[in-house]
Amino acid sequence: MRFSKRISQMDTSDLRNVLALTARPDIISFAGGLPAPEAFPVEALRRAADRVLRTQGPAALQYAPSQGFAPLREKLAQRHRAQGIPCTADDILMVSGSQQGLDLAGKVFLEPGDVVLCENPTYLAALTAFRAYECRLLPVETDDDGMVLEDLEQKLSAHPEAKLMYVIPTFQNPTGKAWSLERRKGVLALAEQYGLPILEDNPYGDLRYEGEAVPTLKSMDTGGIVTYMGSFSKVLSPGLRLGWLIAPPALLEKYASAKECTDLQAGTLSQMVADAYLEDNDLDANIRRISALYKKRRDLMLSCLAEGLPAGASCTHPQGGLFLWVTLPEQIDTTALMPVMTARKVAYLPGVSFFAGRDVRCCLRMNYSNAAEDQIVRGVETMCRVFRDTLAKG
């Protein structure tokens, strides 16, 4: 059989093998991006499902409009307005998780060879989603405050034909960093100047453990260039597969057509269960409960790393989200060390796949939301011992 060219760019078997390995119950895994099992409001969602199926059963099991269940879009619009994004239900398209938002953005915007700007490093599954459209990924230098404006300006003037910019300004995946307000304003201004649409991915923004909230790009998007992606995956449940896009009308229409051609609509039952949950419960109370749990795990992981990491290594101190990022001395190849780690029953996600150029091998991503406290202590200790031993051996 002759396959498409794009499919060779989409081979995810390496990553799937890592994640399958780390799903083994004997392995302490910091590799995935899973919420804690105790983070889900199981009983409230059970009651929501029960009420929906008792009172609106046939509607919940039927096809529904491709834009999404209207009452749910109303509630999301209200929530976003309260967070500073002026929008109505009409401005929202429900999608099957944020990952689908990435694919739809590729469908709507990208031709082979098109330039897509992104942070360096950035979310690896976004890189794969865009690679499926055979684009050229151009990473922009990123420091603790976000994209470096000088580098962005240089890249934009060298590539004024760039088609799209993908960013995760708040508690970024993989680094956990949040952009400063100044950088947000600067990036928006440059993108407007060059007429470059921005895709702002914000699945973690509600999970803040310290510091002051910083406005989203979308809340400052007076030029209508930003597509905002929200998600229930980290604050309610990833198993419902529900995310949403907020975009200006002419652009949302394109996304809606792409969504319909791709899989008709997001799940009706999922949407109605989420809607019933929001009607009968306080999502923010759930977010506060999860945040307290994750803050404790973040603090524990940071203190274990401070104790165990070898000299010359450093890690980020995320103010929220699910991930932190470790940078080791350059002689350490975190991918090459994976077999040693899994033999010692511990796993992280090697950093190389998060770089568009696949050119940095001494970093790794750690998830602190999914592991219990004792696993964090033992797992970080084991990992750090391997790093120290590797450096000692030269």
Added chain:
Amino acid sequence: MRFSKRISQMDTSDLRNVLALTARPDIISFAGGLPAPEAFPVEALRRAADRVLRTQGPAALQYAPSQGFAPLREKLAQRHRAQGIPCTADDILMVSGSQQGLDLAGKVFLEPGDVVLCENPTYLAALTAFRAYECRLLPVETDDDGMVLEDLEQKLSAHPEAKLMYVIPTFQNPTGKAWSLERRKGVLALAEQYGLPILEDNPYGDLRYEGEAVPTLKSMDTGGIVTYMGSFSKVLSPGLRLGWLIAPPALLEKYASAKECTDLQAGTLSQMVADAYLEDNDLDANIRRISALYKKRRDLMLSCLAEGLPAGASCTHPQGGLFLWVTLPEQIDTTALMPVMTARKVAYLPGVSFFAGRDVRCCLRMNYSNAAEDQIVRGVETMCRVFRDTLAKG
């Protein structure tokens, strides 16, 4: 903003406008492809959801493997083996409804300009899904027994480079026709001879109201060239958004990577609810119950059409599925008549969009599963009167 070329091929706003219009409660609509609301086993699915969330809540709300929930794939494999398709759970990939199967096939196989063979007419949303990959759709002549082998052979010898063939051999959308065994064998043999992969879409096959079952292409696929698409949408619930692909291992691996890049996985809760339903209930009993209902509606619609259709018009007599197909005298343009129909509070789906060449305007698709008996009587009568009046006016 500069959009991709493909997105202009994916404009579904016309169709969405028709379907939105026909969702008006004052309109009798035969336009959609919806199951009857009373077809859903609401109480059994409510109990399934309740059991899953009571006993496996955190797992049902968490991320799950991209290939799909293993126990559900086991049950589907067993079901398909009983229907003559030799397969195991490993040969199955769960997708977010069959529509996603079409998109994934496009992703895996198609380059711009690639030739895709299909029936003429064929499922309109398949045409749109493939057009998103900028392919060239080549319709093959189709009669009451299926694809015409002579025309297929001619098209294949003229286009040996063809990349994919898309077919719905059983209770086709839009015509409701089923291919004869002889044609199935003939098409398979030709496709094997030319090394052409086949995508066999079979969402309606279980809904047979009369006649003997005919084997699926996949059950005779000794060469491993067929991807089979199954779906819960017509036999259990479309709101769960669950379909599945069955394909040889090397091909399934490609689909799995494409699925993962596109939206990670099908909904976990949906899959576990479907699995619990299959564990505690007899899906075939539900299918028999639905079939009895739909047979009655089909019979009623056929008799109303026999009475009302003008001379020179004809309709198919489907042995199963959800649709029948009306061919009117050539001077009738079913698209142009839509405003008249909706003014008289009745709607069908104009036929032109089902032809890859958009070159036949005197046909229409009617759905008989979703309308109540009295609506069928009144709706068909109204429609037929408009057709007769239009012809009388010349």
